[in-house]
Amino acid sequence: MSATFPLKPDSILMKPTAQLEHQQFIETVGLSFELVGLPRMAGRILGWLLISNPPHQSPSELAEVLQASKGSISTMTRLLMQIGLIERTSLPGQRRDYFRIKPNAWAELTKQRITQIKTFREIAEQGLTLIDSNTPHLRQRLEEMQGVHAFLEQELPLMMERWERRQPQGVQAAVDEPARLS
Numbered sequence: 001m002s003a004t005f006p007l008k009p010d011s012i013l014m015k016p017t018a019q020l021e022h023q024q025f026i027e028t029v030g031l032s033f034e035l036v037g038l039p040r041m042a043g044r045i046l047g048w049l050l051i052s053n054p055p056h057q058s059p060s061e062l063a064e065v066l067q068a069s070k071g072s073i074s075t076m077t078r079l080l081m082q083i084g085l086i087e088r089t090s091l092p093g094q095r096r097d098y099f100r101i102k103p104n105a106w107a108e109l110t111k112q113r114i115t116q117i118k119t120f121r122e123i124a125e126q127g128l129t130l131i132d133s134n135t136p137h138l139r140q141r142l143e144e145m146q147g148v149h150a151f152l153e154q155e156l157p158l159m160m161e162r163w164e165r166r167q168p169q170g171v172q173a174a175v176d177e178p179a180r181l182s
Contacts, residue, residue: 025051026066041068042076046085049101056089056098084108107160114156121149 026047033043044066049057057065062073077099087102102108115120124146131139 021053039079039152041066041072042079044068045073045076045099046101049086049099056091056100058096058098060096062091062099074084084112107163110156110160114160117149117152117156121146121153124149 008107026044029145030043033046034040045062045176048062048065049055049162052065059073059077062068062077065069066073077086077088080099085102085105086099088097089095089100124142127142128139128146131142133139133165
């Protein structure tokens with residue numbers, strides 16, 4: 001089974017302008033990953049999985065579409081699974097694995113960020129105990145760090161609750177129990 005539309009110039013499944021737009025999207029996601037310190041190839045895989053049809057892609061399909069080695073695909077899909085953005089799945093009657101965007105990945109990633117934010121607030125508070133309160137110019141850095149993270153720790157959960165309330169019931173069900181491919 002080959003990818004729905006390999007991003008190659010000889011593809012007859014897609015107009016050249018649409019193909020170029022897809023390639024640009026994939027590269028934009030890859031570059032965005034680099035900006036936050038993650039490998040570009042991981043971003044390219046995510047970019048393709050965000051727009052691919054079907055939404056599940058085999059490692060071979062990813063390698064073909066992205067013109068990447070199977071080793072690179074294997075390493076980067078493992079990273080994306082560790083981050084929680086994609087998941088490995090299978091199709092009935094097929095022996096190979098596929099990857100797809102994990103249902104509710106973005107909300108779960110945000111919840112992980114809340115935990116990280118709490119950790120940074122706690123670190124700032126620990127640092128503040130080490131600096132004499134009579135040296136406000138030295139405390140300013142940690143006070144800012146603590147203040148920003150305390151604010152985000154308080155506000156992000158409320159924002160996530162509002163977001164979840166706005167989701168259709170079917171989306172919320174996918175949050176509670178991700179659907180399997182059929």
